[in-house]
Amino acid sequence: MSETRSRSVQAVGARPRSGAAGLPAAPLRWVWLAAWPVTAVFVLSNAATPLYVLWQRDIGFSKGTLTVVFAFYIVGLLGSLLVSGVLSDRLGRKPVLLPALALALAACLVFATATSVAALVVARLFTGIAVGAAVSAGMAAVTDVAGPGRRRTGALLASCAMVFGAGLGPLLAGLLSELAPAPTVTVFAVEAVLLATAVLCVLRMPVRRPAAPGRGAWVRVPGVPRGNGRRLALGIAVFAPGITATSFVLSLGPSLLSGLLGTTNRIVAGATAFAMFLAATGVQFAVQRLRRRTVLAAGAVSTALGMAALVAAVHTSSVAVLVLSALLAGAGQGMGQLGGLSLLNSGIPPQRLAEANAALNVGGYLPAGVLPVSAGYLSDAVGLTTGATVFGAVLMGLAVLALVTVLSTRRQVTDPA
Secondary structure: OOHHHHHHHHHOOOOOOOOHHHOOOOOHHHHHHHHHHHHHHHHHHHHOHHHHHHHHHHHOOOHHHHHHHHHHHHHHHHHHHHHHHHHHHHHOOHHHHHHHHHHHHHHHHHHHOOOOHHHHHHHHHHHHHHHHHHHHHHHHHHHHHHOHHHHHHHHHHHHHHHHHHHHHHHHHHHHHHHHOOOOOOHHHHHHHHHHHHHHHHHHHOOOOOOOOOOOOOOOOOOOOOOOOHHHHHHHHHHHHHHHHHHHHHHHHHHHHHHHHHOOOOHHHHHHHHHHHHHHHHHHHHHHOOOOHHHHHHHHHHHHHHHHHHHHHHHHHOOHHHHHHHHHHHHHHHHHHHHHHHHHHHHHOOHHHHHHHHHHHHHHHHHHHHHHHHHHHHHHHHHOHHHHHHHHHHHHHHHHHHHHHHHHOOOHHHHOOO
16 A cells, blocks of 8 residues: 555544554544644633733733733743643643643633733733643643554644634634623633533543653753754744744734724634634645645745735735735644644654653744744834834744755655655
């Protein structure tokens, strides 16, 4: 049977003979269910996006402060990644995911009752910690349940669960805040229900505890086993500009839309974010059978084009071009994320996979936290048009550099056997 045919069978869920440790592989439905906790947590990650204009009106804070509130999510996420990947590989997926879901539920409560910037900071911090556990333990759990015979399928579903949840959050928030009573409360009540169902999934998830704990420090900068550094670096090179572009759209996109449209309609802001992450989800299914080198190169190109469109949008006051920019940024993140996860899944042993996922996300989220905050304060100082232009130019340069890096790397690294 050819390689292409084998991949096709795996993609539609052919059940391999055995999973880890010779155990029967889980049914395909459990691979999808294992991805649900990741989706539920990522719904929360961006649910606040369309609501910031309401909190700005009621509490009163600048665009710079808004990006700081957003950045505390990155702080919590990065802090979580220093711990959650190692804990998950040593203690198991469930002991990390269940406390993370509890913290996400607490974040819902704080968001729903927030009356100050400090409360928003705490809620974003809690959210970031929960998301850090989801991208390390949660995404590794999807791969574990998929089993070694469905590694590409596991990487695809784990990655899509993340970006689909990230897009569904602002869409739900935009719709519910415009159409339902208590605009800053209802969406978090709905999200609490989603998180409760995720808890049930984790409790029933067919994953086993590690046979023996690993060695070394429990809190450390996550990394990969010796010999896998180039794979990690390539994934970060493309994933980081992509997720930084989508982070900018999430943090300052509503302000850009307000300036271009003269409206603060939260459905428009939420729908734009949803379309961006829907593009990130759909493109991964479209490119799943392509070589990893091709996926990574296409992700870098898409991010660069997205930032060129962003600069054009703010200078022409074109909503259509701004939406195009968001779609290209989403596609860039999706392909960079899928390419990076696929590289790691192809060569990292299960007992280090959660830590490897954490390392990929540390490399991606660091610039995603720093650059949008810088752009926010720069926009306060010199105007949104100039701030967005500088941000777009810097990110476009990083995406082009990533493309050159991918194309100059040996094919054996990007497409290991």
